Amino acid sequence: MARYNFKETESKWQSYWDKNETFKVTEDPEREKYYVLEMFPYPSGRIHMGHVRNYTLGDVVARYKKAQGFNVLHPMGWDAFGLPAENAAMDAGVHPGKWTYKNIEDMRAQLKTMGLSYDWDREIATCDPDYYKHEQKMFLDFLKNDLVYRKESWVNWDPVENTVLANEQVVDGCGWRSGAPVERRKLNQWFLKITDYAEDLRVALQSLDRWPEKVRIMQENWIGKSEGMRLTWDLVDRDDSLEVYTTRPDTLFGASFCAISANHPLATELAENNTELQAFVEECNKMGTSEEAIEKAEKKGINTGLKVKHPLDDSWELPVYVANFVLMEYGTGAIFGCPSGDQRDLDFARKYDLPVVPVVAPKDMDKPEEFSIENEAFTDDGVMINSDFMTGMSVAEAKKAIFAKCAQMNIGEKETNYRLRDWGVSRQRYWGCPIPIIHCGDCGIVEVPAEDLPVSLPEDVTFDKPGNPLDHHPTWKHVDCPKCGKAAVRETDTFDTFFESSWYFARYCSPTADNSIDKAAADYWMSVDQYIGGVEHAVLHLLYSRFFTRALKKCGYLSADEPFAGLLTQGMICHETYKDADGNWMFPSDAIAGNDGKLVHKNDGRPVDVGASIKMSKSKKNVVDPELIISTYGADTARLFMLSDSPPERDLEWTDSGVDGAWRYLNRLWRLITEPKAPYAGKDTAQPANLSADAQKLRSQVHKTIMAVTDDLAKFHFNKAVARLRELTNALGNLDGVEGDDSWVLREGYEYLVRLLAPMTPHISAELWAELGHDSILCEVDWPVADDSLLVEDTVILPIQINGKRRDQLEVAKDLDPKEVEKLALASEKVQAALDGKPAKKVIVVPNRIINVVA
Numbered sequence: 001m002a003r004y005n006f007k008e009t010e011s012k013w014q015s016y017w018d019k020n021e022t023f024k025v026t027e028d029p030e031r032e033k034y035y036v037l038e039m040f041p042y043p044s045g046r047i048h049m050g051h052v053r054n055y056t057l058g059d060v061v062a063r064y065k066k067a068q069g070f071n072v073l074h075p076m077g078w079d080a081f082g083l084p085a086e087n088a089a090m091d092a093g094v095h096p097g098k099w100t101y102k103n104i105e106d107m108r109a110q111l112k113t114m115g116l117s118y119d120w121d122r123e124i125a126t127c128d129p130d131y132y133k134h135e136q137k138m139f140l141d142f143l144k145n146d147l148v149y150r151k152e153s154w155v156n157w158d159p160v161e162n163t164v165l166a167n168e169q170v171v172d173g174c175g176w177r178s179g180a181p182v183e184r185r186k187l188n189q190w191f192l193k194i195t196d197y198a199e200d201l202r203v204a205l206q207s208l209d210r211w212p213e214k215v216r217i218m219q220e221n222w223i224g225k226s227e228g229m230r231l232t233w234d235l236v237d238r239d240d241s242l243e244v245y246t247t248r249p250d251t252l253f254g255a256s257f258c259a260i261s262a263n264h265p266l267a268t269e270l271a272e273n274n275t276e277l278q279a280f281v282e283e284c285n286k287m288g289t290s291e292e293a294i295e296k297a298e299k300k301g302i303n304t305g306l307k308v309k310h311p312l313d314d315s316w317e318l319p320v321y322v323a324n325f326v327l328m329e330y331g332t333g334a335i336f337g338c339p340s341g342d343q344r345d346l347d348f349a350r351k352y353d354l355p356v357v358p359v360v361a362p363k364d365m366d367k368p369e370e371f372s373i374e375n376e377a378f379t380d381d382g383v384m385i386n387s388d389f390m391t392g393m394s395v396a397e398a399k400k401a402i403f404a405k406c407a408q409m410n411i412g413e414k415e416t417n418y419r420l421r422d423w424g425v426s427r428q429r430y431w432g433c434p435i436p437i438i439h440c441g442d443c444g445i446v447e448v449p450a451e452d453l454p455v456s457l458p459e460d461v462t463f464d465k466p467g468n469p470l471d472h473h474p475t476w477k478h479v480d481c482p483k484c485g486k487a488a489v490r491e492t493d494t495f496d497t498f499f500e501s502s503w504y505f506a507r508y509c510s511p512t513a514d515n516s517i518d519k520a521a522a523d524y525w526m527s528v529d530q531y532i533g534g535v536e537h538a539v540l541h542l543l544y545s546r547f548f549t550r551a552l553k554k555c556g557y558l559s560a561d562e563p564f565a566g567l568l569t570q571g572m573i574c575h576e577t578y579k580d581a582d583g584n585w586m587f588p589s590d591a592i593a594g595n596d597g598k599l600v601h602k603n604d605g606r607p608v609d610v611g612a613s614i615k616m617s618k619s620k621k622n623v624v625d626p627e628l629i630i631s632t633y634g635a636d637t638a639r640l641f642m643l644s645d646s647p648p649e650r651d652l653e654w655t656d657s658g659v660d661g662a663w664r665y666l667n668r669l670w671r672l673i674t675e676p677k678a679p680y681a682g683k684d685t686a687q688p689a690n691l692s693a694d695a696q697k698l699r700s701q702v703h704k705t706i707m708a709v710t711d712d713l714a715k716f717h718f719n720k721a722v723a724r725l726r727e728l729t730n731a732l733g734n735l736d737g738v739e740g741d742d743s744w745v746l747r748e749g750y751e752y753l754v755r756l757l758a759p760m761t762p763h764i765s766a767e768l769w770a771e772l773g774h775d776s777i778l779c780e781v782d783w784p785v786a787d788d789s790l791l792v793e794d795t796v797i798l799p800i801q802i803n804g805k806r807r808d809q810l811e812v813a814k815d816l817d818p819k820e821v822e823k824l825a826l827a828s829e830k831v832q833a834a835l836d837g838k839p840a841k842k843v844i845v846v847p848n849r850i851i852n853v854v855a
């Protein structure tokens with residue numbers, strides 16, 4: 001028989017599934033549903049190994065659940081708006097839409113070679129007006145439900161290109177294209193009120209018990225709830241005061257300055273008559289808007305000359321600075337600095353020669369009052385010093401005391417704050433969903449009437465000018481006001497692309513419905529039972545989706561509380577890095593083994609420098625093209641290797657030998673079943689009455705494997721499942737060549753083996769199922785169930801100890817009468833030799849565990 005022809009087999013089954021709509025599903029209230037979803041890709045044009053791993057994991061879950069009788073929804077689509085399409089338009093002059101749809105076509109073809117069990121009828125592309133028109137309607141509903149507002153907000157501005165930059169377009173503080181230092185500018189933008197749900201989003205994390213703990217912690221930290229206090233500091237020689245939010249009011253006696261944001265109203269006021277301050281404010285505004293930029297920058301400030309009175313002591317005056325690390329968007333835009341308890345404040349105090357008074361000392365000090373601070377702030381728990389009525393208290397006690405004191409003096413009150421900010425969704429970009437708003441000189445902000453939706457993107461745009469093509473399109477933005485009929489202009493901003501990915505999972509439930517989400521369909525399919533994707537989306541995408549689900553529920557679209565009941569975050573794919581003799585990165589496919597076995601460049605034979613194994617990335621060229629692997633070894637091999645190497649949540653080390661091992665295993669399996677050394681029993685042969693002991697043992701292994709693999713797949717322990725199935729394959733292969741009744745066990749074993757492998761290697765499994773004589777289609781066959789009677793261990797091995805020393809062991813029937821066990825133990829030659837002819841003083845049998853002989 002011919003060697004396994006994966007090309008023929010894989011394309012045969014792929015077209016069979018396609019033609020027979022094997023994975024097409026509809027709502028069926030009689031059946032339990034299971035919704036498995038992988039994070040949909042950005043259509044960059046080619047799939048990479050990260051995609052292969054992600055979709056393989058999802059496919060195994062989908063096929064396994066289908067075999068278990070669930071009505072499985074497993075869709076795929078495209079997160080199709082975004083910057084790369086606009087960059088392609090600028091670089092290659094191709095329209096973003098054309099570029100995107102071509103990429104989708106290419107990637108769909110690539111995905112189809114992987115044999116993934118998608119219901120392709122549900123495919124969506126978010127750049128399709130049939131998709132984004134729905135989110136324009138959602139936005140208007142959010143407006144009606146008080147979930148949206150408009151306000152001035154800072155953006156990154158490229159002064160050379162005259163355009164707004166996304167955070168990812170700011171590289172080391174400069175525009176990625178122009179290289180010019182980025183400035184901050186204020187623009188009117190739309191915000192979604194995610195902060196309304198801050199507490200709910202935080203508390204509900206506890207209900208997500210099938211999410212990785214680390215993701216829940218990351219979300220919790222991002223939401224960043226803090227219990228603090230808002231304190232009023234009176235300004236000296238002025239009638240007004242400074243509101244300061246702090247989470248550490250217990251350190252009030254260590255205060256040595258106050259600092260306000262460059263955008264604080266007081267700073268704006270003072271800068272009017274102070275050119276030095278004005279210049280400093282401008283410098284702060286060039287820092288970029290990201291927290292990272294703030295964190296990295298050198299901490300600087302400028303003394304305003306103003307002073308504030310300490311809230312607990314009128315005679316104590318402190319200077320007020322404008323500082324570059326205080327953000328208007330956080331708290332009240334004003335802080336008090338306690339240098340001894342905060343490294344940032346300490347650096348600032350040393351720079352500007354401000355007092356450093358320690359107020360918390362380590363717990364175990366003999367003389368805490370002598371504790372001093374040099375160049376490192378003390379941030380641990382400890383005992384209060386230099387703090388008047390709080391001295392001697394623990395930090396927790398001091399917090400309680402200061403809260404009570406300030407309440408009594410009426411100078412401050414408790415306040416809960418969140419780090420979470422509202423979600424700014426306006427982007428000054430062409431390739432996104434237009435925001436359905438019209439600006440009228442008379443009426444102000446006017447919603448686009450529902451009957452005029454969608455507001456579609458114009459096709460005829462040019463990218464030769466900097467800025468947003470929608471803005472300088474000759475006609476698109478000019479419309480009549482829907483209210484008064486006068487000339488007005490459209491909003492030219494588009495939505496942040498996270499908008500599209502915040503509800504696509506709900507659209508899959510009814511992808512062609514006229515309304516955005518068919519409620520009955522969504523009520524049946526939602527929530528997603530298992531979501532699978534990269535941990536890099538642990539915060540924004542998952543948090544926005546959780547918020548959107550709540551907002552959609554409020555507007556009557558959905559009933560689900562949470563979008564994703566279960567979450568699996570897969571690890572990265574790593575590969576060794578290679579550099580050529582000139583120090584340039586090179587592709588692994590350009591490295592071949594030289595004469596001495598060491599790697600050389602395939603073109604010039606010069607030595608290759610092998611570096612550490614790190615995440616596959618284009619820039620380091622340590623990538624392997626999935627298309628090449630699939631065309632060389634087949635999809636089943638690629639899938640099997642992805643699953644067998646390590647648990648899904650861990651990083652996977654890509655090696656040629658690993659791929660080769662998977663390939664050789666599948667070929668061996670093929671030969672074992674298609675070219676058995678002796679024929680196994682025919683299909684539907686009745687189970688023989690008598691089996692040899694070896695055959696019985698093998699049967700028991702087969703059924704134990706069924707049980708264990710079922711459990712492994714349920715827990716996503718795919719690598720364990722693969723290891724067990726390879727073990728079973730070896731056991732079956734070793735018994736190959738048996739004759740008579742025992743050949744029945746071989747057939748049973750191979751049939752179960754193929755069924756258990758099917759979710760992981762669906763093509764070869766389907767073909768072998770047919771080779772075993774079955775007319776049924778394997779992915780329609782139910783998941784195997786182990787025969788309980790074969791799972792019982794019928795014998796146990798008991799160690800025999802004489803005076804505490806192990807001398808022998810005994811294999812006996814489980815639960816054998818202890819008297820019988822004692823007899824057998826004493827009959828052991830080794831025990832007899834150890835007793836040296838004398839009778840044992842005592843024999844203690846612990847049933848099914850151990851035998852102790854006292855000599």
Ligand SMILES: [Zn+2]
Binds near residue numbers: 442482485
């Ligand atoms: Zn008007």
